[in-house]
Amino acid sequence: MSPLTIAEAGRKLAAKTVSPVELTRECLDRIEALNPTLAAFITVTGERALADARAAEERMMKDQRRTPLDGIPIAHKDLFETAGILTSAHSRILQDNVPSSDATVVRRLADAGTVMLGKLATLEFALAGPSFDLPWPPARNPWNPDYFTSGSSSGTAAAVACGMALGGTATDTGGSIRGPAAMCGVSGIKPTFGRCSRSGVIPLAHTLDHIGPMAWTAQDCALLLQEMAGFDPSDRASADVPVPDFSGEIGKSLRGLKVGVVAHFHERDNPVSEETAVAVSQAIEILRDGGAVVSDVKLSSLAEYSSANRVIMNAEAAAYHEQTLRSRFRDFGERLRHRLLLASFMTSNDYIQAQRRRRELCDEFAQAMETVDVLITAASASEAPLIEDVPFWDGLEKPSFALPWNLTGYPAIAVCMGFGPKGLPLSVQIGGRPFGEATLFQVATLLETSTPWRQRRPVLCSS
């Protein structure tokens, strides 16, 4: 049976035609069957999941469901601290790390009634991979396990794509939500900087780190974000702004919505495959048919946004890991110890110049966003590469479509828009105004419901 979406499962739970325990057992069965191939989970918390599910079932039977997520099985990227449960960052450095408390977002989702299935694979400390010399193997692409998931929220994307979990948490510092979402054919949103608390999440780069959800559909992401978002004084970057109804715009007309196409990003700065170009064009046509007004937007080159983001990210990561790099150098995987060593050679001047360029790019981006409601470009250049073919310096190679939104803190969502010749997903990216996530869910849902792609799941799901 094809996995349910969160919205579908929620309706069945509300009608009492399915139970949280049944849903959870289905996920655990899929994990047992598929995780040996996909390595999406580092830790499976089966007993905890069933206990959570039984509690949710009791509430359901008493008509006391706490939220639309009550009884929904999810999992957390292994950067999110979980009380009493290993939180490894997919690294030998933290292979015995068992926190005493939950990250704020983990706690909020638990309070919402979700069922916790376990902890999900990432790139080591969310920075370097895929790595084959760590205590756990890298996650593999559920559409074809010979292929890469992209990173770093690789386990979340793989698990969601084949219904091992109905949704999950993720982080995005340089595209780590939208890249894996694109490669694995799921929906993933990087909300506005400050929208979700980062308290209790192992950092990568403190001025670029974002927390967000991944799920099969944009509508499911809206349901997850509803419970994840909100001010948290324990995160200095947390924004004290109202949390709207993120599903409130879904299904409404796009009439008059101003859509900017950053064509030079995907046509010139990082030319995409023919199939991806067609997918972007189809998405634009759907929005136009829906009543949106489409215009071209020009920004600085993708390379400039990427360079600023990568210099800042590597410098901040090197600062975070400095002591451990000196004391436990060989406990890092090969890719990460090379990356951190490289990053350590950057100077304070390099970091300052990157932050100054960031200021200019943020101003330019804000000015552009005064003229449009959303921007559209590709989420990735093409289908996923073979996992064995990922360059050693992946992340320092071609400019990334994701990085303008990390650098500026503006929200962006990846949406599956078809499949390429290898049978792997293609994806487009929609970016919005600060705290304009509801508009992104509106636009992304129109794209998903106007195309057949949400009806197709990886073959592994049904095997």
Place this chain on the structure above:
Amino acid sequence: MAETTFEDFIVLVRRSGLPHDDVDLELLFDGYLKLQGMIASLRRPSDLTTGLAVGFQPEPVE
């Protein structure tokens, strides 16, 4: 600015005091050049408008 040679780079690694046993120095140098290329593209002219880390504004006077 003169381009760093591999020999210059080896000196930089040794002087850094950072561990580098079991490191492929040629591979590391390849990454170094990629990162230096990005850094070079970010150099800005000196001015007073883009370096602000904080932006305090005076309270409006009633």
